Each structure stands twice: as structure tokens, then as C-alpha cells.
Amino acid sequence: MMHMTAKPERAPLLSIRGLGISFPSIYGRVEAVRGLDLDVGEGEIVGLVGESGSGKSLTSLAVMGLVAQPGRVEAGEIRLAGRDIVGLSPKELREMRGRDVSMVFQEPLTALNPAFPIGRQLTDVILTHRPVSRAEAREIAVQALTDVGIREPRERLGAYPHEFSGGMRQRVLIATAIACEPKLLIADEPTTALDVTVQAQIIDLLRRLQAERGLSILLISHNLHLVSELCERVVVMYGGQVMESGSAEELFLRPRHPYSRLLQDCVPSLDNPRNSRLAAIPGAAPSPGEISAGCPFAPRCARATDRCTQEMPPLAQAGAHKVACWHPLSEAVAC
Amino acid sequence: MLMLELRNVTKSFRLPGEGLLGKRRTATVLRGVSLEIRRGEILGLVGESGSGKSTLSTIAIRLADPDSGEVLYKGEDITRKGPRQLADFRAQAQMVFQDSTSSLNPRKTIVRTLGEALAVRGVPRAKRRHRAAELLELVGLGAHMLDRHPHQLSGGQRQRVSIARALATEPEFLIADEPVASLDVSLQAQIVNLLIDLREKLDLTMLFISHDLALVGQISDRIAILQRGELVDVGRPDEVFRANPHPYTAQLLASIPKPSFATSTQPG
Numbered sequence: 001m002m003h004m005t006a007k008p009e010r011a012p013l014l015s016i017r018g019l020g021i022s023f024p025s026i027y028g029r030v031e032a033v034r035g036l037d038l039d040v041g042e043g044e045i046v047g048l049v050g051e052s053g054s055g056k057s058l059t060s061l062a063v064m065g066l067v068a069q070p071g072r073v074e075a076g077e078i079r080l081a082g083r084d085i086v087g088l089s090p091k092e093l094r095e096m097r098g099r100d101v102s103m104v105f106q107e108p109l110t111a112l113n114p115a116f117p118i119g120r121q122l123t124d125v126i127l128t129h130r131p132v133s134r135a136e137a138r139e140i141a142v143q144a145l146t147d148v149g150i151r152e153p154r155e156r157l158g159a160y161p162h163e164f165s166g167g168m169r170q171r172v173l174i175a176t177a178i179a180c181e182p183k184l185l186i187a188d189e190p191t192t193a194l195d196v197t198v199q200a201q202i203i204d205l206l207r208r209l210q211a212e213r214g215l216s217i218l219l220i221s222h223n224l225h226l227v228s229e230l231c232e233r234v235v236v237m238y239g240g241q242v243m244e245s246g247s248a249e250e251l252f253l254r255p256r257h258p259y260s261r262l263l264q265d266c267v268p269s270l271d272n273p274r275n276s277r278l279a280a281i282p283g284a285a286p287s288p289g290e291i292s293a294g295c296p297f298a299p300r301c302a303r304a305t306d307r308c309t310q311e312m313p314p315l316a317q318a319g320a321h322k323v324a325c326w327h328p329l330s331e332a333v334a335c
Numbered sequence: 336m337l338m339l340e341l342r343n344v345t346k347s348f349r350l351p352g353e354g355l356l357g358k359r360r361t362a363t364v365l366r367g368v369s370l371e372i373r374r375g376e377i378l379g380l381v382g383e384s385g386s387g388k389s390t391l392s393t394i395a396i397r398l399a400d401p402d403s404g405e406v407l408y409k410g411e412d413i414t415r416k417g418p419r420q421l422a423d424f425r426a427q428a429q430m431v432f433q434d435s436t437s438s439l440n441p442r443k444t445i446v447r448t449l450g451e452a453l454a455v456r457g458v459p460r461a462k463r464r465h466r467a468a469e470l471l472e473l474v475g476l477g478a479h480m481l482d483r484h485p486h487q488l489s490g491g492q493r494q495r496v497s498i499a500r501a502l503a504t505e506p507e508f509l510i511a512d513e514p515v516a517s518l519d520v521s522l523q524a525q526i527v528n529l530l531i532d533l534r535e536k537l538d539l540t541m542l543f544i545s546h547d548l549a550l551v552g553q554i555s556d557r558i559a560i561l562q563r564g565e566l567v568d569v570g571r572p573d574e575v576f577r578a579n580p581h582p583y584t585a586q587l588l589a590s591i592p593k594p595s596f597a598t599s600t601q602p603g
Contacts, residue, residue, distance in 0.1 A: 051519045052490075166384065195383040195546055200590040222519045228594035249596045266524040268550035270591070274572050276553060277531050278524035284489060285521075 013081060013183055013216045014040040014063065020075035021058055021067055027289030031074070032058055033240040040184060043214040047227030047248065049263065050237035053285040056220050060186045064103050065093035081183060098129040102177035106189040111173055112161040118172050119157025122179055129180040144175040148205060167198035171205065178209060188220045203230055224264045228252040236260045239286055239296025246321035256321050256328040259297045295325070303327045337410070338508050338540040339372040339395055344404035346390055364390045366564045377534065377541045379555030381548050381587065387564040388544050392510050395542060396428050397421065426456060429501035433513035435493035439485040445496055446481040452503035470499040474529060491522040498529065502537070510542045527554060548587045552576065560584055
């Protein structure tokens with residue numbers, strides 16, 4: 001059990017247990033996230049992978065205390081630095097955001113306010129969360145911009161978002177996110193809208209922040225190659241549930257869940273034969289109301305049997321992984 | 336035989352505002368680009384934002400005119416043709432855009448959107464609905480989608496409708512401008528495979544534009560790499576990914592996400 005002291009020594013920084021998030025729909029109230037467990041250790045980078053609609057972004061919003069009505073956190077606990085944040089008041093959540101956990105969103109253009117210089121946006125965040133003067137906040141902002149690799153940060157404080165390229169805007173957002181020195185950074189598809197060379201720079205930046213500051217990072221993406229490059233551990237989600245989790249290397253080289261394998265295979269690669277079709281997953285991810293009692297992936301899975309459509313397999317230890325599958329791939333299957 | 340040939344194409348745009356002494360400020364987007372697209376091939380065009388790849392595609396389909404240079408479609412210069420002479424070309428060369436949300440009219444049902452393209456091709460009104468259903472089937476959608484609006488479709492389904500619309504005029508040449516950039520990896524694979532299948536089935540020539548070198552490398556017969564308005568490398572994948580690639584190609588190769596523990600046969 002968790003101690004009530006402020007920071008238990010070995011407990012993970014973020015510990016989610018049995019998280020359930022539901023929404024009203026034409027099918028009645030449906031669970032978009034079900035019985036989800038997830039840990040992020042101090043200084044650890046964990047990847048959360050899945051298709052659109054798998055519940056990965058919703059999970060991250062729950063950690064920020066940002067699940068909006070009519071969505072509702074129905075069950076479970078989200079412990080951040082030893083404190084369960086489910087049921088905190090709006091004021092307590094506001095204090096927590098920025099200080100304990102920050103988030104970087106996919107669209108750097110929409111996440112910044114086009115009407116204000118970036119310096120103003122940075123210092124506003126800092127003043128909200130830290131007991132400093134405006135002049136001190138300015139210095140912190142300059143430092144944060146320096147940390148994310150923006151040259152001549154002092155001169156750039158007066159610049160508006162449109163004066164920055166997409167990659168630079170994403171750096172500004174990351175600067176905003178780390179300015180209050182949070183322990184956990186949630187990055188939701190931080191490179192999706194960016195060019196490949198810029199994507200590589202942002203990934204390097206995240207890696208450096210983790211190494212230099214001991215920042216914990218939860219990286220959300222649909223690209224298993226990208227996640228495996230940066231993360232130590234990877235969690236694969238589908239239909240609001242964890243399908244498989246394990247070390248990035250194990251999961252990449254020896255995926256046990258058929259879905260993990262397919263998700264990996266459908267990333268184009270120069271190692272694949274030339275002039276070849278891409279490996280695809282037939283069908284589409286289910287919407288929450290369509291998920292029945294069994295495994296949510298069963299309708300798209302080549303290995304599915306009657307049991308899969310009737311009974312959800314538990315997330316069980318299988319070698320070095322945890323996998324929720326009645327018919328996991330054998331360990332011998334290397335890629 | 337060549338389907339499309341760009342000869343020394345240059346294009347610049349006027350920037351807003353005036354420079355010093357009232358001089359016009361311009362940005363040159365394409366500099367002397369010469370490129371051949373052979374009949375039946377998939378030519379993958381790779382470049383980052385601002386490289387000019389979308390400008391190149393709009394010139395190739397004559398939605399824009401080059402400042403100088405020629406654009407030959409099956410040997411005829413389309414930059415010198417008037418609107419009436421272009422009608423045939425317009426039917427033969429079609430485009431699939433990146434953002435299916437904004438490229439489909441939200442107020443029109445799918446059957447109306449497809450019907451308009453069919454009308455251009457001269458399909459009589461009475462036959463349009465039937466033909467639209469066939470087009471949907473061709474792209475892997477059912478006829479029950481005909482009376483829906485774009486917002487009732489998923490992103491992947493919308494992109495399939497965009498492809499169906501492009502196919503309505505029975506084109507020979509298809510330009511796909513980042514057709515999967517806004518989709519998940521699994522949907523991306525479905526749409527790309529659909530395009531590959533359609534090429535086989537309908538004998539299409541394709542200009543496939545993407546910023547994803549790994550994707551283009553896997554599906555293309557030849558690759559062209561565009562950097563700041565200039566073609567820096569053109570060739571078959573094994574030529575472009577040679578042991579000692581062009582420095583910019585090498586930079587793009589190095590940027591492809593790849594875990595350190597993945598076994599690699601990739602050069603660069």
C-alpha cells in the first residue's frame with residue numbers, strides 16, 4: 001500500500017490503477033478507457049501507443065485532470081507524486097498542472113495564442129504557478145527557451161507565434177511546459193505535424209531534457225518505431241485497454257500481442273522489400289459503444305477464436321512482458 | 336513513354352508588402368526543376384515543408400502556371416493551352432489532396448460530390464448514382480455511404496471518397512499530395528495499399544508526394560528529392576539510397592525514427 005508520506009522512495013512518480021473513463025452515447029454510458037494500469041517511474045520515458053480512438057489521449061487528459069464533461073472518470077486512482085488526483089478540486093488541479101505535470105499537444109499552432117507574444121504566454125504560465133516577480137518570471141522564461149534550443153531567447157520574447165516555424169513553435173510549447181519544472185511531461189503526438197528532420201530534433205530535445213533534468217516523460221504516439229526509439233518502456237493500448245506492456249526493446253523485437261506486431265509492421269520501412277504494399281490492419285478501431293465483452297481487437301484479429309469474442313483476456317505476465325491475449329505470439333517469433 | 340515532363344520549371348511568389356524603395360519582394364519556390372514521370376510508374380516526390388513539392392504538384396496539374404519552363408503531358412505543352420483545350424487533360428490528370436476534411440464539401444452528400452465529377456465526364460444524370468456506387472466499391476466503401484455527409488465518415492473513409500472522386504473522370508495520371516499525412520499508421524497503410532491496388536487495376540501513373548522517405552522508398556518505382564526548390568536527387572530507390580547518398584538524402588534517412596536495437600540493412 002502507498003504510504004501517506006509526501007514522496008515514497010521507490011514508488012513510481014505516476015501510478016494509474018484501474019482507470020475507467022466513460023462518456024454518454026447513443027448506446028448509453030460507454031467506457032472509453034477500462035481498467036487501465038500504467039506506471040511512469042522517476043526519470044523514465046514511457047511510450048503509450050495505439051490508433052486513434054484507443055483511449056491514449058483520454059488517459060493523458062485524465063492525468064492532467066482535464067477530462068471534460070460529459071466525460072467522467074468513473075473508477076480507479078491516478079497517483080501523481082504520491083497523491084491521488086481523482087476528485088481534487090479545480091483549484092487543486094490548477095496548482096498541480098504546470099508544477100507537477102505539464103502537457104505538450106500535437107498542434108503547436110492551435111496550442112499557442114496567436115494574439116500574444118510568446119514571452120507573455122510563457123511568463124503568464126510561470127506567474128500562475130511560481131511565487132516570483134514579473135522580472136524573475138522573464139528570466140525563467142529566457143532560461144526555458146535557452147533549454148529548448150531557441151537562439152537569442154531574450155530577443156525572441158517579443159515575437160508572436162506566427163513568426164516561428166512549426167518546429168520552433170513546438171519548442172516554445174515545450175519551454176512553456178518545462179518552465180515550472182514539472183516532474184512529469186506528457187507529450188501527445190508532439191512531432192506528428194512536423195517534418196522528419198524537425199521531428200528528429202524534437203526527439204533529441206526530449207531525450208536531453210530527460211537526461212539533464214531527470215524529467216519523466218509520457219510520450220503518446222501511433223508510431224511504434226518513434227516510441228521505441230525514445231522510450232524505455234512501451235504500453236500498447238486498444239479499445240481503451242492495455243493490450244501489452246514491456247520494455248521497448250522486448251516489445252519491439254519480440255511482440256507477443258498480435259496487435260502490437262501489426263502496429264509495428266504497418267510503419268513503412270526501408271528495410272521492407274521495394275515496391276511492396278504496406279502491412280495493414282484490416283478494418284477500423286471500434287468506437288467505445290461497439291466494444292463487447294470479449295477482446296476489443298478480436299474482430300480484426302487473424303488469431304481470434306470464439307473465446308476471444310466472449311471473454312476479455314486478463315493482462316498477464318508472459319516472459320518479460322505483460323500481455324492480454326488468449327493466443328499470444330510465441331516468444332520465438334522475432335521480427 | 337513519358338506521361339509528364341517538367342522542363343526547367345521556375346516559379347516564384349510575390350511576398351506581401353513591399354521591400355526597400357518599393358521593390359517587390361519575391362520568394363523563389365522552384366528553381367529550374369526538370370523531372371520526368373514515366374507511364375505506369377509511381378514517382379515518389381519527397382521534401383520538407385517549404386521545399387516546393389506542393390507548388391510542383393499544382394504546376395504539374397496546371398492549377399498554377401510556371402514563371403518559365405515547360406510542362407509536357409504526353410508530349411504536349413499544357414502551359415500554352417486554353418481552358419477548352421485543357422478539358423481532356425483535366426479529366427485525365429486528377430489529384431488527391433492531403434486534407435479530406437477541407438477538400439470535400441461538408442454540405443454535399445457523397446453521391447452529389449461524386450456526381451459532379453461524373454457530370455464533368457459526361458455521365459448522364461440517370462446513371463450517376465449507379466456509377467458513384469461503383470466508385471465507392473472500387474475504393475473499398477459500400478453503397479450505403481452514398482447519402483451520407485463527409486462529417487458522418489471517419490478520416491480514412493473521407494480519404495477514400497476523395498480518391499473515388501479523383502477516379503470519377505477515369506484518369507490516367509493521379510497526383511496524391513500527402514494523401515496519408517494526417518492519418519494513423521494503420522489507416523495510412525490501408526490507403527497507400529488502396530492506391531497501389533488501384534494503380535494495378537486501372538493502369539495509373541502516379542506522382543506520390545510525401546515527407547516520409549521510408550514510405551516513399553517502400554512503394555515507389557523512382558524517387559525525386561526536393562530541397563528548397565531544387566531537385567537534389569532523382570533515381571530508383573537503390574540509386575537514391577546508395578552507399579554514399581546525397582548529403583540531404585542522408586540527413587532525411589537519419590531522421591527516420593528507428594530504435595537502436597532494430598536490426599538494420601539501411602544505408603546512410
